[in-house]
Amino acid sequence: MTMVWVGRYALLVGLLSSSWAVFGGWAANRMRKLRWQESVRGGVMALTLCTTTAVFALEYLLMTGDYAVRAVYNHSDQALPMLYKLGALWGGDSGSVLFWGWILSLYAGWLAWRSWSRDRVLTPVVIPLVGSVSIFFLLLSNFVVNPFWPVGGHPANGVGLDPLLQNLVMTIHPPAMYTGLIGLTVPAAYTMAALWTRTPWAEWIGPVRRWTLFSWGCLSTALILGGMWAYMDLGWGGYWAWDPVENAALLPWLTATAFLHAVQLEQKRGVFRGWTASLSVGTFLLTLVATYITRSGVLKNSVHSFTGTGVGPYFVVLFWVSVAAFGWVLWSRRDMLKDRRALDSGLSKESLYLLINMTFAVIAGIVLVGTFFPVISKALVKQSVVLNVSFFNLSTAPLFVLVALVMGSAPAVRWHGTRVGVALRYLRAPIAAGAVTGCIFWLAGSRTAMDGAGAGAAGFALVSMLQEYRRGALSERRGRHRPAVVALVAAVGRNRRKFGGYLVHMAYAVVMLGVIASHTQSVSVVRTVHPGQTIAVAGYRLHYQGLNVVLHSGHQITEARLAVENGSQRWEATPGMSFFPGSRQPVAQISIHEGPLKDLYVVLEGTSGNGTILLDAMVNPLVTWIWAGMFVVAAGTLVALSAPVSRRKAGLSRDAHSGLTWQARNRHATEGRDPL
Amino acid sequence: MVVLAILLTAAVVALIVAPLVSQSPEIPYGVSFARGPITPEVLDRMLDSRFCPVCASPLAGYPSEACRVCGTRWD
Structure with missing residues (x-):
């Protein structure tokens, strides 16, 4: 029981530390007490120490199997492999809330450790804002869903982890998702702090962009990992079902993507400031909406089942308090949200950035309304109407195609404007590639206009980005006799932000091709098969040899032995069904033979006493491209993040007010002088 | 357990209380570079930290030519 009390004590002290970080920080900033600010900084570090102690205490209890503790009893058992015991931390609500609070405290600790010395005016204001969200999670962890609460008695074994979560991908997906979602708290806090302190945009938008980019990269990876888990574990052959919980994670991703593009506009042209600030704040609010959807069970049509502890209403409170606070700051600082200059019209980079922003915002709006439609319809017509996959596919597909077209066109268009003829000449190769890709997909079976247009747009965007890499390398080689690879690396190194972004755009195009192909060209055969019988699907021949029953890590697997032939290739596939102790439903063990162009995906749907089985064999094209896209997204994000920080020192020196304390800036503003 | x-309490108290009872003059973190002449490098870092390099008070006077608190000039 020792570690139980250590954990509980650490959570309590963590709550006190975060309270000091918020209230002490607020008082120190008001009274300009520098020593207090230093103490607040120590408080944040103490908060990080406390939550880390609590997390380690819970992990220790999970590893040692102390089933008297509720979080251990509910999500672990003796037979659970060590890796999954580690992941059982986020297997339920109580552990998840602790994990969320811990990651937030790590971000706060990073701010106190690294950002403090870089910006001694803004960081002390950012920290209490992040700390206030931290208080929320620590209040939940201490008093609502304390993972260290006893279960009553001393059980010898636990209930065990949900079998569907016993997957390597599922061990990585939640931490990546949490890291991304929680990280989006910091940009919102920065935005609010910067507006409140009247910090000039040039000084804070750079760090905010980097924080958002990091979180966005984690979120992108997590979204694809979630799809990979669904594909590998759920056995329906797909990876995205527009489930409310999936949509919940997609929503902040969409607005964060819009924000990252809006930042470019602000940095280059000083326009759309109100929109940029709203996106930063709105993205954070959508992370709360995402958590609410996931944890509250408000949408009954989700296949995900995270609910049961009643934490949902608390997120509603946090959401509305945040809306009120952010709304008030945005309103009271509306003078800071005025654009520096008007937007150029016509075909310019500015107009493309605007278009991409609007497109992502509209997609987010559609997904938000579609996700909450059961609740909205219930309120309006007293009947819960669930919008199915077709609604989301039909309404968002044209917009995703538009995104690819804009993405591919952007390199040919300059700031302030470009003539259409010039842009078209620049894009000759991408346009040709788009036409060829569209035709290939048409011939391969993607027969609707939208599928062909989507594939064409993705091919266009992909080649447009590749063309930029080629141009960069050629520019580096000009006048110098460098090998092509060296020139390419030098070009990327010279402008990592730009080429990192292009890499991410390539990933978008690759994922889009994978999605279109797997969505429209998939072939499936569902058949009852007797031992010795052979079935054929899209060139594959599957010869059923018989059933095996094996024991693995404490659960029983019934698997079918299939000899598979595809041309000269031969291998054995063993789709099966796992029966976990304490679980009524068997879990599908899917056999996937992955290839660069198509997967053979075999699911054992059922068995009978005489060895006859019900088999679902699918051939899914280009699914591996989606997973490859994840690595390209991660690589692109890392390249963009590795770009040196532009401190805008020149801008700082020119800025007549940048050296002022925030109280002085506010004074100037109230005296009617231009704060920017 | 005790x-x-x-240990946890001691660490937390040390982190929070130590800066409050510190006997050192109230110089904010990151400006210890500022002893001596105000070279362009010092000025550059001063702009980053936005505290007077000499008396460590926030640069309430910038971009005027002198710190409003201690009178140090940096033109």
Whole structure:
């Protein structure tokens, strides 16, 4: 029981530390007490120490199997492999809330450790804002869903982890998702702090962009990992079902993507400031909406089942308090949200950035309304109407195609404007590639206009980005006799932000091709098969040899032995069904033979006493491209993040007010002088 | 358990209380570079930290030519 009390004590002290970080920080900033600010900084570090102690205490209890503790009893058992015991931390609500609070405290600790010395005016204001969200999670962890609460008695074994979560991908997906979602708290806090302190945009938008980019990269990876888990574990052959919980994670991703593009506009042209600030704040609010959807069970049509502890209403409170606070700051600082200059019209980079922003915002709006439609319809017509996959596919597909077209066109268009003829000449190769890709997909079976247009747009965007890499390398080689690879690396190194972004755009195009192909060209055969019988699907021949029953890590697997032939290739596939102790439903063990162009995906749907089985064999094209896209997204994000920080020192020196304390800036503003 | 709790408490108290009872002059973190002449490098870092390099008070006077608190000139 020792570690139980250590954990509980650490959570309590963590709550006190975060309270000091918020209230002490607020008082120190008001009274300009520098020593207090230093103490607040120590408080944040103490908060990080406390939550880390609590997390380690819970992990220790999970590893040692102390089933008297509720979080251990509910999500672990003796037979659970060590890796999954580690992941059982986020297997339920109580552990998840602790994990969320811990990651937030790590971000706060990073701010106190690294950002403090870089910006001694803004960081002390950012920290209490992040700390206030931290208080929320620590209040939940201490008093609502304390993972260290006893279960009553001393059980010898636990209930065990949900079998569907016993997957390597599922061990990585939640931490990546949490890291991304929680990280989006910091940009919102920065935005609010910067507006409140009247910090000039040039000084804070750079760090905010980097924080958002990091979180966005984690979120992108997590979204694809979630799809990979669904594909590998759920056995329906797909990876995205527009489930409310999936949509919940997609929503902040969409607005964060819009924000990252809006930042470019602000940095280059000083326009759309109100929109940029709203996106930063709105993205954070959508992370709360995402958590609410996931944890509250408000949408009954989700296949995900995270609910049961009643934490949902608390997120509603946090959401509305945040809306009120952010709304008030945005309103009271509306003078800071005025654009520096008007937007150029016509075909310019500015107009493309605007278009991409609007497109992502509209997609987010559609997904938000579609996700909450059961609740909205219930309120309006007293009947819960669930919008199915077709609604989301039909309404968002044209917009995703538009995104690819804009993405591919952007390199040919300059700031302030470009003539259409010039842009078209620049894009000759991408346009040709788009036409060829569209035709290939048409011939391969993607027969609707939208599928062909989507594939064409993705091919266009992909080649447009590749063309930029080629141009960069050629520019580096000009006048110098460098090998092509060296020139390419030098070009990327010279402008990592730009080429990192292009890499991410390539990933978008690759994922889009994978999605279109797997969505429209998939072939499936569902058949009852007797031992010795052979079935054929899209060139594959599957010869059923018989059933095996094996024991693995404490659960029983019934698997079918299939000899598979595809041309000269031969291998054995063993789709099966796992029966976990304490679980009524068997879990599908899917056999996937992955290839660069198509997967053979075999699911054992059922068995009978005489060895006859019900088999679902699918051939899914280009699914591996989606997973490859994840690595390209991660690589692109890392390249963009590795770009040196532009401190805008020149801008700082020119800025007549940048050296002022925030109280002085506010004074100037109230005296009617231009704060920017 | 008691030892762990005491260690945690001691660490937390040290982190929070130590800056409050510190006997050192109230110089903010990151400006210890500022002893000596105000070279362009010092000025550059001063702009980054936005505290007077000499008296460590926030640069309430910038971009005027002198710190409003201690009178140090940096033109």
